[in-house]
Amino acid sequence: xxxxILKEKIExxxxxxxxxxxxxxxxxxxxxxxxxYFDILDEADVESEKLSVQELPIKNLREDKHIPYxxxxxxxxxxxxxNYIRAPKMI
Amino acid sequence: MNLAISGLKYIEEIKxxxxxxxxxxxxxxxxxxxxxxxxxxxxxxxxKAIDQAKKLDKKIQKNEKIGAxxxxxxxxxxxxxxxxxxxxxxxxxxxxxxxxxxxxxxxxLKSEDAIIIGKTNMDEFAMGLTTEFxxxxxxxxxxNHDYVPGGSSGGSAVAVRALECVASLGSDTGxxxxxxxxxxxxxxxxxxxxxxxxxxxxxxxxxxxxxxxxTRTVEDLAFILNIxxxxxxxxxxxxxxxxxxxxxxxxxxxxxxxxxxxxxMIGDGADKEVVSATNxxxxxxxxxxxxxxxxxxxxxxxxxxxxxxxxxxxxGSNLARYDNLRYGFDFPLEGFEFNSYISKARKNFGPEVTRxxxxxxxxxxxxxxxxxxxxxxxxxxxxxxxxxxxxxxVDLLLAPTxxxxxxxxxxxxxxxIALFLIDFNTVTANLTGKPAISIPFELSDGLxxxxxxxxxxxxxxxxxxxxxxxxxxVHLPEIQL
Numbered sequence: 001x002x003x004x005i006l007k008e009k010i011e012x013x014x015x016x017x018x019x020x021x022x023x024x025x026x027x028x029x030x031x032x033x034x035x036x037y038f039d040i041l042d043e044a045d046v047e048s049e050k051l052s053v054q055e056l057p058i059k060n061l062r063e064d065k066h067i068p069y070x071x072x073x074x075x076x077x078x079x080x081x082x083n084y085i086r087a088p089k090m091i
Numbered sequence: 092m093n094l095a096i097s098g099l100k101y102i103e104e105i106k107x108x109x110x111x112x113x114x115x116x117x118x119x120x121x122x123x124x125x126x127x128x129x130x131x132x133x134x135x136x137x138x139k140a141i142d143q144a145k146k147l148d149k150k151i152q153k154n155e156k157i158g159a160x161x162x163x164x165x166x167x168x169x170x171x172x173x174x175x176x177x178x179x180x181x182x183x184x185x186x187x188x189x190x191x192x193x194x195x196x197x198x199x200l201k202s203e204d205a206i207i208i209g210k211t212n213m214d215e216f217a218m219g220l221t222t223e224f225x226x227x228x229x230x231x232x233x234x235n236h237d238y239v240p241g242g243s244s245g246g247s248a249v250a251v252r253a254l255e256c257v258a259s260l261g262s263d264t265g266x267x268x269x270x271x272x273x274x275x276x277x278x279x280x281x282x283x284x285x286x287x288x289x290x291x292x293x294x295x296x297x298x299x300x301x302x303x304x305x306t307r308t309v310e311d312l313a314f315i316l317n318i319x320x321x322x323x324x325x326x327x328x329x330x331x332x333x334x335x336x337x338x339x340x341x342x343x344x345x346x347x348x349x350x351x352x353x354x355x356m357i358g359d360g361a362d363k364e365v366v367s368a369t370n371x372x373x374x375x376x377x378x379x380x381x382x383x384x385x386x387x388x389x390x391x392x393x394x395x396x397x398x399x400x401x402x403x404x405x406x407g408s409n410l411a412r413y414d415n416l417r418y419g420f421d422f423p424l425e426g427f428e429f430n431s432y433i434s435k436a437r438k439n440f441g442p443e444v445t446r447x448x449x450x451x452x453x454x455x456x457x458x459x460x461x462x463x464x465x466x467x468x469x470x471x472x473x474x475x476x477x478x479x480x481x482x483x484x485v486d487l488l489l490a491p492t493x494x495x496x497x498x499x500x501x502x503x504x505x506x507x508i509a510l511f512l513i514d515f516n517t518v519t520a521n522l523t524g525k526p527a528i529s530i531p532f533e534l535s536d537g538l539x540x541x542x543x544x545x546x547x548x549x550x551x552x553x554x555x556x557x558x559x560x561x562x563x564x565v566h567l568p569e570i571q572l
Binding site: 009010013014016017018019020026027030031033034035037038040041042043044045046049050051052054056060061062071073076085087088089090 | 189191298324325327328389390392393396397399400407415416427428429430432433434437438442445446448449450452453454456459462463465466467468469470471472473475507508511
């Protein structure tokens, strides 16, 4: 029963991520095995552990300014018009 | 001409005029031509390498200033951007992607006149441990072609061992430099987190990955680290190492150092030959004047689950950009329904990347984040505390790099948990940000076993000194190529 619920949830997440699960053995079964292995985390005595936060001093951040690039990166794309990238028309 | 020389010896030979850079580079390309059909270490080669070598030779003839690498042929894992060359991540998704900019490590190597000889094979987007997940076919172990070379930087390790380059750069997210280094018998390094800029490395799991060198000797590794390390304003996680010289005093030895053997990493899952090699390494350290003791790190048992939870979550975010708008295949521009368009684009990922993306979407999702992702972060935090505590008692930690010996191609590819456990001894350094090195140590039935050392953050120099001391006790038979 637990397996069925987990499979359903995995399928739901894959759908949200727009990933087609056309081969259930290759995708669903192995993903399920991976996630079931992660259940070992339940045994870790970490309830009282605080999450460490990686702090980044503001001085380490780059200045927010435009840096001109010597080449037209857009030229490396196939579909563009002027300075605009041509994205597919979606319906 | 002997291609089986170290990088430092190569520089000496060029300086002494014993041969030209062009001669060495030509010979290296011949070696690739001869062996790479079988080994498949490379995904692409630099067709301007000979011209670049000729230019450098002219500089030498004219007594002009030349960079410290003297045209040394270096290969680069195909997830590091080299301007104007294909950077595919061994994925169909990026099959035709030509990097429009240079990674910082590449700028630094080129400024010292290294020649980038080619881009090496890897598991797709660095997700794997055997190089079998490359979309362009696996690399093979040069010691026995039926065996995997390790991964994900498998092509880099193969190229260095098979004399197809002098050194290589890989990336290490959970052991991806050290694991193939161990399986192919080369030196592989995961620097302290932040020591080497990740600018230009195609992201997989930013919070734990580092670019690291693979070489034939520890001295070469220190030489390359001198060039590629240091603060970079394009990567705000880099740290200032004050231009530390990792090569000087490399022969300082380990007299009086305390070394802790990590008990959990030589447990039930480890091959007896690997455990025996580890005990031999400890004896050698003791003979060199070090004191060894056992150290227990409780959180190691949960480290693989924590690592895969965190890395998949970050991968889920990082790989979302491959939506076929900025990267990917050329589809016709008209007439797609939005969801099916994105699904069609995602199909260009191979099965392992797709699986990890799904895992990366699942473990931090509402209702599951507390059980998986947040708990993984807590394990990471507690493991770091345990390792920091251990380093109050000892100077270095020791373990086998991989708990098992190299295995045959296809043997474990369908068993995700068996593959997970190969990372058991390497992920601790990534989760805690510590530097770690794999040193070739023994051969068992003709297959290599590597020994891993870890040190405190930013104690990379002391780590290389200990690795050098161990290396000098090792005499492996020559590989038959």
